[in-house]
Amino acid sequence: MHTVDSPVFDADNHYYEALDAFTRHLRPSDGSRVIQWVDIGGRRYHALGGHINGAVTNPTFDPVSPAGSLFDYFRGNANGRSALELLGTPEPIRPEYRDRDARLAVMDMQGLEKIWLFPTLGMVYENALKHDPGAVVLLFRAFNRWLAEDWGMAYADRIFAAPYISLADVDEAVAELEWALDQGARTVVLRAAAPIGVTGPHSPAHQMFDPFWARINEAGITVVVHAGDAGVSTNGYAAESFSANFRQGPVPPSVRMFAIERAAHDFLITLILERLFERFPNVRVASVENGSEFLSPLFRKLSSTARKMPGYFKEDPVVTFRRHVWINPFWEDDVNEIVDLMGDDRVIFGSDWPHIEGLPEPTEWVTELQKLEADSVAKIMGGNASLLNERQAAR
Numbered sequence: 519m520h521t522v523d524s525p526v527f528d529a530d531n532h533y534y535e536a537l538d539a540f541t542r543h544l545r546p547s548d549g550s551r552v553i554q555w556v557d558i559g560g561r562r563y564h565a566l567g568g569h570i571n572g573a574v575t576n577p578t579f580d581p582v583s584p585a586g587s588l589f590d591y592f593r594g595n596a597n598g599r600s601a602l603e604l605l606g607t608p609e610p611i612r613p614e615y616r617d618r619d620a621r622l623a624v625m626d627m628q629g630l631e632k633i634w635l636f637p638t639l640g641m642v643y644e645n646a647l648k649h650d651p652g653a654v655v656l657l658f659r660a661f662n663r664w665l666a667e668d669w670g671m672a673y674a675d676r677i678f679a680a681p682y683i684s685l686a687d688v689d690e691a692v693a694e695l696e697w698a699l700d701q702g703a704r705t706v707v708l709r710a711a712a713p714i715g716v717t718g719p720h721s722p723a724h725q726m727f728d729p730f731w732a733r734i735n736e737a738g739i740t741v742v743v744h745a746g747d748a749g750v751s752t753n754g755y756a757a758e759s760f761s762a763n764f765r766q767g768p769v770p771p772s773v774r775m776f777a778i779e780r781a782a783h784d785f786l787i788t789l790i791l792e793r794l795f796e797r798f799p800n801v802r803v804a805s806v807e808n809g810s811e812f813l814s815p816l817f818r819k820l821s822s823t824a825r826k827m828p829g830y831f832k833e834d835p836v837v838t839f840r841r842h843v844w845i846n847p848f849w850e851d852d853v854n855e856i857v858d859l860m861g862d863d864r865v866i867f868g869s870d871w872p873h874i875e876g877l878p879e880p881t882e883w884v885t886e887l888q889k890l891e892a893d894s895v896a897k898i899m900g901g902n903a904s905l906l907n908e909r910q911a912a913r
Contacts, residue, residue: 521629521881524896527903528880529846530744530806530868531633533679534579534615535640536668540564544660552653552660553643564639566646567653573642573747579615581608585871586878592850605874615872618673625676628871629881631900632907634742635669635679636707636806637661638873641746644684648714648749651686658682659694671703678907680705680742683730685713685722691730698739704907705740710778710785710808711748722785723792735798738910745807748781782808786843787816790835791823795842800912803843806868810847810856817859840864844906849877853886853898862894866903 536542540553556565562578564571576582587605590597613620625633640661647653662681665671669679681698683706685691698706712719713727720726734741752758756772782805795801820835831838840860846868847856857865867883870876877883887895 522884522899525631525900527900528630528633529866529903530870531635532638539664543663552656580611583608583874587874632676640682645747645749651715654684654686655690671701678704680707686715705742707742707744709746710743710781723789723794731798735800736912740802740906742804742806745778750777750781779809779812783812806846810845810851813859849883862897865898867899
């Protein structure tokens with residue numbers, strides 16, 4: 519474990535959902551439409567909308583691969599080992615993955631003062647029900663009630679779990695946001711995708727969603743856009759499905775590997791191109807676990823658009839982006855480059871613990887910041903997330 523001389527706020531931690539996370543507060547009669555457990559060949563899977571979902575190899579997470587199993591792989595795989603080798607042997611699920619008091623004890627050992635806590639399965643299930651917006655509403659309404667019971671929104675003022683909001687139905691999204699605010703949530707989390715409602719997909723900045731963004735603007739709560747299944751198409755260049763099950767053998771490289779960055783790029787640039795922040799100047803967006811290598815071309819596109827359409831933007835759109843968006847780079851990205859692009863007050867640390875592609879020890883991330891001044895390190899490792907964690911009511 520690496521030590522940091524300032525409070526550490528990990529802006530990307532995860533839980534592994536309890537077995538009844540989606541069903542505890544779901545009417546049994548809605549199970550076949552929304553979600554239910556099924557047994558196949560002695561293993562348990564989730565069926566969403568009546569179809570087996572294979573987004574996660576073992577949705578019970580017992581056993582599960584150790585945290586950071588693929589660290590060497592994402593570090594560059596200098597020894598040329600396969601992902602299958604690196605994953606090793608799964609272990610019984612640990613208490614801290616599902617119990618908040620056990621998690622606090624582990625945070626103490628890890629040197630973490632506070633964390634943002636996000637779903638695992640919850641980030642990949644909306645797309646599977648995109649054909650039925652009503653089922654999406656039922657799924658995440660039930661899910662968020664489980665979240666409030668098992669984790670809370672601000673447990674011990676150290677663990678801050680984010681309710682999942684879908685914009686599939688804007689009225690329901692506003693109602694869920696009001697519930698989250700009443701529960702004391704410090705953030706809400708969305709996937710980086712065009713919301714799909716009864717009239718089909720629409721830009722997240724479409725005026726039909728203004729009631730949601732208006733309430734976000736008024737309350738000053740941070741919106742986290744987190745990696746998940748955004749439904750990004752490979753357009754025929756590769757198979758549409760991407761199995762996370764490295765145990766089936768090597769997964770050849772394809773454009774599917776860039777789906778997360780592509781989704782984040784398109785979501786964030788659309789907010790700027792459609793001038794969401796001009797309508798709602800108090801909205802703050804944190805991009806978490808989406809990487810950051812898309813930023814440089816995104817800025818070039820924004821600058822080019824501004825030159826071609828003089829007068830369309832009230833100010834340089836890159837300036838607008840830097841004011842309203844915070845970026846959590848992948849730990850293997852060039853953090854120094856992202857600080858140069860965004861400024862040290864717009865970069866946040868997140869370890870993705872305890873996922874296999876995250877860091878085995880969260881504070882290991884500080885080794886990526888050796889070229890920065892101490893005050894910049896303090897901002898990135900905790901100060902910036904601390905500010906985002908506080909509601910900033912509109913003036």
